[in-house]
Amino acid sequence: MLLATAWQQEISLWAPGERERFGEPLRLTDGYVTAMAPLSRPDGSTALAVADSGGLWLFDPGAPESTGSRLPTVDPRVWSMAALPLPDGRTVLATIDEGDALRLWDTDPADPDATTAGPSLPQVALVELPDGRVLAATDDDGLRLRDADTGSPVGAPLLAAGEQAGALAAVRLADGRELVATGDRHGAVLLFDPVTGDRVAATPPAHAGPVGALAAGVSPTGAPMLVSGDSRVLGWGPDGAPLGPTSATGYRERLSASAWLPLGDGRVALVLGTSSWRGDGELHLVDPVSGKRLIEPVETGNVAALAVVPRAGGGATLAVASRPDHVWCWDPDGSGAPTLPVEGVRALTGFRHDGRSLIAAGGKDRTVRVFDSATGSTVDCGPIAARGRVTALATLPLPDGRTVLAVAGGRTIVQWDPIAGRPVGRPLAGHTDVVQALAVLPGPGGATCLASAGADGTVRLWDAATGAPVGAPATGHTGPVLALATVARGDGRSVLASGGDDRSVWLWEPSAGGLSGRRITGHQGASDHLTAVPLADGRVVVGAAAGHYSPAGTWLWDPADRSDRPLADGLCGPLAVVRLPDGRSLVAARHRDRLLQLYDPNTGRAVGRPLPVPFADAAQLVAIPTPAGPRLAAGGSSGEIRLYDPVDGRAVGRLPGGDDDSRADLAVLRTEDGRRLVAAGDRHGVLRIWDPVDDRCLSTLSLDTRIWSLAARGSRLLVGCAGGYLALDVDPGPR
Template sequence: MADDLMDEGTVCEGAYAALPHLVEAAAELPAERFVDFWVDVGLVVTAEDRAPVPADLEAGFNAALRLAEQAATRSFLAAGAPAAVCAHLALSCVAFAGHHTAEVLWRFLDPQESHLVVLCRGCGTETEIPKFFVDPVHPPFEAPGLPDPARVRQGEHLWGEVAAVLREEALGEGWEPFLRVARAVAAAGVPPETSGQAVLCLVAGMVAAKGTPGWAGMEWARKLMLLTGNFRCPECEQTWTIADCLVEDPGGAQPLSRPEQAWTAADGPTVAVPAAARRPGEAKNVLQRDGQVLLDPDGTPWGRVRELSESAPSSGEGVTALAVVPGPDGPMLAAGAGDRGVLCLWDITGGRLLHDPLPGHPDRIRSMTALPLPDGRVLLASGGDTGTIALWDPVTGQPVRAPVANWLGAVTGMCAATVPDGRTLLVTATPRGAVRLRDPSTGESVARLNPYGRPIASIAALPVSAAHTLIAASDAQGDVHVWDPAVDDPRDPGAAVPLSKRALEDFRHRVAVVAAAPVHGRTLLATGDRNGAVILWDPATGDPVGDGLPTDTAGNPLTAMTAATLHGGRTVLVTGSNQGRSLRVWEPESGTVQHIALDVAVTCVAAADSDVLVGHDSGVLCLSLSV
C-alpha cells in the first residue's frame, strides 16, 4: 500500500487519508523491520509534487507525522542499517520533525559518486562540482556554529536518545566539533528554525553512529559532513551554504556577507581535500621494504621479505599463478610463469628450488591448485590459457598425466572439492561460464555447476566440514554464487546458502575476488570488490560478519586475495593490487590494517601459515609476517 502513495514523485490523491492508518499499523510492529517503510513515508512527506493537505485531514495527518517521527527514530535506535539506507532514514526522521532540510532525500545523494549539483539561491544557476565527495583525512573547513540553546522544541520526541548515541570521537581527530553540533541539534529536538548546516551535521552523525558496516558508516558520514560547507557561485560570485543550495525553499537563506572557505566548480574547495584520504587507524602505517626487512615508518622491523630464486624464467608477463602444496618436508610453492607455461617448485622454508623449472605445459598457466587424494597423496593441478589441464607429482616434479585439452576455454580458476562420499574432485572454471567437477584420475567431467552459465571471474573452495566442501565463485557482473558439489542437480542448492542479496545491494558490493578465511574457529567466505572493500560472510546463513575492510583509499583495484594464519592462530586477509603495486594486510578480529609498498605489480597471492607468497611481474616474493 505504501508503494501506491506516490507515482514517479507525485503524491497520489488519497495519500493523506491512507497514510495515517499505515503509520499507525507500522508503528506497532518491530522497529528494525520497517526502516524502508519509514524512508518511503519520508519521500512522500518531502515530495516536490504534493498538494496541500486538505483541511479536514490536516489534524490526523499531523498526528501521523508525530507518530512516524517516534517510530522512525525507534527504527534508527533499534539496529544498524546499511550506510546508504541509514542516511535516508536519518533524513526521514528529520522530515517527520518538520525540518525543510529533509528535502535532500530527493537528491538521492550518493557519496560513492564524486559529483554534486547545487543551485545558487542568488542567480538560479545550477552548477556541478565534479570532485566533491572525497573522504577527507581532516575537516577542510570549520564546523558550523552551535544552534541557539534557547531554541528547544517542545513536546514528546526521542531525539534525546539519538543525542546519546552520537559520540564526538566517532569520526576521528578534527571532527569532534561537527559531532558536538550534531548532538546539540538532537538534544534540542531538531527545531524547525535550526540551520540546514547544523541539521546535516546531525544526519551525518547518525550515519556514523548506526551505519553498517562500521567502516562504511564512517566513510559516508565524513563525506556527508562536506555538505555542511559553503559554495561560491561562478556566475554571481556570491557564497552560500551548501545546505541552502540543496533544497527548494531553505527559509530565509542569505548569502554570506564575508565569504569564507568555499567550494567552486572548477577546482574544488579552497582548502585541499585529498581523494586518497586516510581512515583512522588504517593508512598511518605504510610498511616499506628495506632489503630483506619490512619496516614500520618509525623503523621498527615488522616482517621479512625474500626473493625466491629463478622465480620467473623467460617470463613474458611474470608469474601468472601460485599454489601451496603440502610436502613431506614442509609446504612447497608452485608457480606458473611465462608464455609457455614454465612451472617452478620451491621449498618455502628454505627458499630453494626443488627441481629445475619444469617445461611441458603447452600454454600459459592461468590457474593452479593442490589436490589432496583419499590415499594420502597430494597432486598439483594446473590449467592453461587454451584450456589444457595437467596433473603433476610435486615431490618428483614429474607429470602424472600429460596436459589434456579442454574445449570449454581457458581454465582461469581451480580448486579442490571434497564430497561426503569420500571423493576429492577437481573443480575448474572458465570465463565462458563452464564450471566442471572432474575425476582427478581421468580428468573427465563428472558433473557441472553454474547452471546459468555466467562467466566466472574467481572461484574458491569453502570447507564446511572435514568431508564436505562448498564452492564459491564471483562472476563477471560482480555477483556471488555458492554451490554444493555433493548434489546431482546443479540447481539444487543442497547445503549451499546464497549470500544476502539485500546486503550485497546495500553495500554496493560488486565482487571481483573470493577466498576462504578461517576466523574464530570456522571458515568464512571473503569477498573483495575492485575498489578494495572486503566483506566476510557466514556460509551457514549467507549474512555478513563484522564490519569488513574499507575500500582502498589510494584507489587501487583489488586483483588478488588470500588468507594467512599468523602465530597464535590469528587470521589476516591479504589483498593485492597489480596497479597499486602494494598489499594490504587486514586482521578481521582487531580491525587493524597495514599497507605494504612492494614496488612490483602484484599478479597473484598465496599463503603458507604466516608466509605470504606474492607473484609479480618479475618473480615471487616470500613475506614472513611472524615478526
C-alpha cells in the first residue's frame, strides 16, 4: 500500500512508515492537481486517477516515467472523485465537476484503446457511392472510410496518421461522382475516390511562411531539381512538378540562405542556413532528395548568405556569412580554409579568375571586398561601391569574355569589372524598392541575362551586354520577392525560379518579350474550408478557403485541369454555396471585417449587400434551402447562431449560444417530409435541432462528450466527438 500526495504538477508516492519517496514522482505536463483517487483494475493492479485543470488522467504508479492515459471529459474541471465498486464486480470512477454534475466513468472499456493519451478530435463527412451506399470519412486514425452504421473500417486508410490536415468534406463533381476532399500536412488539397481509394487530384504543396531560400542543381540521380524553403524544404522538378518535401520534418527556425554544393565523386549536398530573432541560426548539410543529414547541424549564429566557390580541378569551397562579424570557408574534403576579415556581410558570390578562386562579400557599409578563398588575403579590385546597403551579388559573364560583378544596393544594380577596377556601363535602375536578389540565366538567342527581384514585388530581366531591360517587369507575387534561382532543364534551356514573402514560388520562362510565369506552389491554409462550387458552364470546382489569420484567402480550384484563381480579395473561410430561386449558385464567404458577402463564382463580383455578423470569428457557415427561399446560418465561437436571408440581406433568426468556449458546428438535415433542419453541436456536448423556418429549437440532447464536428445526409446525422463518432437518426416529429 502506498500514500499519494500532490503539490501543483507533481505527485509523490510514499510507503507507510518511510521518510523517503517511493520511486520517482509522477509529473503532469500541464495544469495543477485538483483531485486523486486509487482505482482497482480487473487484473489486480491499482491505477491512480488524477484530475487536473486540463482533464482526467489514469497513471500506473509502477511506471512513473509514463505520461498517463487521458479520459475524454466534457468539463475538464473535476473537483472531487472516488472509486465506486459495482455489484457485477467492476469498479467505476465517480467524479463531480465544476458544473456540479456527478459522472460515472468505466475506465476498462471493451476497447483497450479507448483511453489512450489525448482525446481524438475527429472530423466527419458523409460520402455517397454510386451503388447508393453511404460511407463516413473520418480523421481519427489518419483519413479512412468507415461504415456509417457500424463504424467498421472500409478498405485501407486514404492517408496515414499524421498526414491529414485541414477540413474534411464530400464534394460532388459535374460527372456525378462524389469524392472525399481534405488537406495534407504539406498544404495541399487532395481529392480521393471512395470506391477505389485512389487519390485522383491534388493541388501543389504550399509553404507556411516567406520563401527565403531557393537553390537549384542536379540531384544524385542526374535529374535537374529545385528546392524552396521557409522553415521546411519542398522539392520541384524543372517543369514545376512537385517532388514532395525533402525532409520528414521542418527546421526550428526559418531558412535564410541555401546553396547546392558538389562533394566530389558525383555526390552533392544541399546546404541550408537558418536565422532567428534570437540570433541562434545553424548550418545544415542534407541530401537533396531524402533530406537526411550528412553532418550534424553547425551552430553558426544567423546565416545571412552562402556562396559556392569553384576550385581548380573540380570541387568547391563553401563560404558562409554568419552574423554579426565574419565570413568563414569550409572545404568538404577537410582541407584547411580561412576565415575572412570582414564584418556585416549580407551578400556573397564566388568566381574564378586567373587560376584563383575568389569570394566577393558585401554588406551594410555599401562596399564590396574580394578575397582569395585559399589564403583569405584581400584582392585589390578597386573601390567597389553600391548605391545603398549591399543586398545581393552575382557573377556575370559578358560576351567579350570578361567576368563582372553585379552589385545590388538600394534600388539600383552596379556592374563592376574586378580586374580593371572600374564600373561597366550605367547602373541598372527601374525597381521602385530595394533589390533583394540576383541571378544569372541564359536568355533568348543565346544571350546572357541578369535577373533581379525586388521588395516592390517584381522580377526584372536585363541584357548583360547592353544593360537594357528585356521586356516589362514580371508581376505575380503579392509581396516582396526574396530569392531567385536558375533551374536548368534537360533540353538545354533554363527557367528562373522566384520565392516571395507571400509564401509562393513562381517559375518564369525568359523570352525576347521578357518573363512569363506561373505559380507552382499551392495556397497555405486553403484547405481549412472546402466545398463544391457549380459554375455556369457546367463545371464544378472546389472552393478552398483559409482561416481568418491566413493570407492565402479564398480560391477556386478546377480538379480537371489543376488551374486555380482567387475568388476575391480580403476573404476567408468558412464557405457555403447558396442556390437562388433564379437558378444561380453563389458563394457566401466571410470578409475579415465581420461581414458575410455573396459572390458570383463565374465573375468574382460581389452580389447584393454585405450581411453584418455580431462575432469576428464566424467559424461555421451553411446554406439552407427553405420554402421561403435560401437561408444562411452562421455560427461563432460562443455557440451563437445567426440566420440570414441572403436575398433580402437581413437577419431573420437567432439561436443563443453559451460561453466563449462553446463553438458550434453546423449541419443541414432533410427530414422524410422534406423539411430542412439545422443541427448545431457545441463543445459542451449539447446537440440542438433547429427549425430555420419557424426560428425555434425543436429538441436538445446532452451528450457525455465534447462535440467537434457534424455531418448529415438526409435524416442521418454523424456527430464527431472525443473518441470517435456517433450515428443518429433524427426524427423531429410532425410540424
